[in-house]
Amino acid sequence: MCGRVMAARFQYCRKYKQMSALRIALLTLLTMIAFAGNSVLCRIALKQTSIDAATFTSIRLVSGAVVLFSIATLLRTGRSGRGNWPSAFALFAYAAGFSFAYLSLSAATGALLLFGAVQATMIGHGIWSGERLRTQQLTGLVFALGGLVGLMLPGLSAPPLFGAVLMLAAGIAWGIYSLRGRESGDPTLVTSGNFMRSTVFALVLSLLLNSTANFDMVGAGFAIASGALASGLGYAIWYSVLPSLKATNAATIQLSVPVIAALGGIIFLGEVVTMRFALASVAILGGIALVILSKRQDER
Template sequence: MRLIFMTSLTMIAFAVNSILNRLAVDSEIIDSSSFAMVRVSSGALVLWVILNVKSSESLTFEKAQFLGALSLAAYIIGFSLAYATLDAGLGALILFGTVQISIFSWSALWGTRPSMLQICGAGLAFIGLLIALWPADNKISNMSGVWLMIIAGIGWACYTIIGKTAKDPLVTTTATFVIATPIVTVFFLNGEIFMTQFGVIAAIFSGAVTSGFGYMLWYSVLPQLKSVTASVVQLSVPIIAIVAGSLLLDEAVTGTIIISVFLVLGGILIAIISPKIKVDHR
C-alpha cells in the first residue's frame, strides 16, 4: 500500500512539473532557459541542505551519479525548451511515449523482456494517451519542439534506469542535481534572460519541491518496481495533468478524455500484475 501511495505521489509531482513549466513559459513570466537554470539550481540547494541536516551520509560522487546528472540535464534542457513551442498535451505524449519506448527497449536487450501482457498493457495505455492528447486537427508547427521533447524523454528514461541501482535516494538525487546544475547553466549561459517574481517562484517550486522531492521519491520506489512497470506507470502523468488542468485552469473534460483515463489506468494495471520473463543471453 505504501508503494502505491509513494508512486502515486511521485506521478502527481511529475504532472505538476509539466503544468508549471508550460504555464510559466506560455504566460511569459519567465523564459525557458531561466526556468531551467532556476529549477535545477534550487533543487540542488534544497536537497543539499536537507542532506546536511537530516542525513549522516556525506555527499559523494560516483560514476553512476555523473551519468544520472547528464541524463537529468538532458531532460531538463529538452523539457524546458520544448514547452516554448509545444502545448502541454502533445508535449506530455511525446515525452512519456519516448520514455516508454526507451525503457521497453532497454529491458528487452538487457535481461528482462516485456511479457505479452505487459506489451498489451503498455499498448492499451498508449492508445488511451493518443485518444486524450492527439486531436484530429492537431498540427505541429515547429518540429524542433518535438525533437527537444524526444531528447528529454530519452534523458528521463536513462535517469529512471540508472535510479534502479541507487542505494541512498537522498544522496544520489542530491549528487545528480549538484552535478547537473553547472551543465544546465553553461548550456544556457549566452541565452536571453527574462524573469519576473512569479516566474522565479514557479521555477523554485518546480525545482525544490516537485523536482527535488519528487525525484528523491522516485529513486526510493524504483528499486521496488520492474523496469517495464516503471515506464508504463509514468504514462499516467499526462492524464493527471489533464485532470489538474480541468480543476485549476477550467479546462473542459470530455467523454473522450474519460474513456482515455480508463484505458490508461487499465493498461497500467495489466502491466503491473503481469509476470516478467527473463531473457537467456547464452
C-alpha cells in the same frame, strides 16, 4: 489476563499497520501530485510570464540541487552516494527538453508524451538486454506505441511537431537517467549530486542563449517551486516511500502522473482535453499497464 494483553497488542499492531499504510498512501499521492505539478508549473511559467525556457531550466535545477543537498545533509543516513557526470547530463537533457517543449505543448499532452517516452525507453532497454516479452506484453507495447503515433499524426488537434519531438527526447533522456540511477548508495545523495552537476550544463546553456534570456520574477517563482518542491522535495518523499512499495506497484502508480497533469491543466490553465488525447491516453497508459502487470505475473 494473558489473552486480553495479547488481544490488545494485536489490535495495536493492526492499527499501527493501518496508520502506516495510510501514511504511505498519502505520501505516494503527494509525490505523484508533485511530479505532475512539474508540467503544470512549467507550462504556467512559460505561457503566462515572460521567463525564457533556458532561465527556467537553470533556476529549476539549482533550486532542486539546494533542496536535495539540504535534505541529504539533515538526514545523514550514513550511506554514500555522489552521482556522476553522465547521469547529470541525462538529467539536464531531460530538464532542458522538458522546458523548451512546454513553450508549445499543453501540460496534459507534454506529460503524456514524456511518460510514454520514458516507459518505452525502459521497456526497450529490457528487450535489448535479452528480456523476452509474452504475447500480453507485446500487445500492450503495440497499444502504447500506437497511442503515441496516433497522438502525433497530423491533424487539427495534433500537438506541435517540434515541441512533441523535444518532449519525446526529454522522455528518452529521463529513461536513460532512470536506468543509470540503479547504482548503489543513498538515492537522495545520488540525486543531489546529479542535480548539482547538472546545473553546470544548465548555466552553460543560459550563457549560450543569453541574447534571448529574459528574467521574470513571477516566472522565477514558478521555477523555484518546480525545482525545490515538485522536484527536490518530491524525489525525497518518493525515495522514502519507495522501499515500502513493490517495483511493479511503483511503476503502476506512476501511470497516474499524466492524468493528474491533465487535471491540473484543466483547472489552472483552462486546457481542453480533446478526443484524440483521450483515446491516446487510454492506449498509451493502458498498454503500459498491460506490460507492467504481465511482468508482475512472470515474477510470481
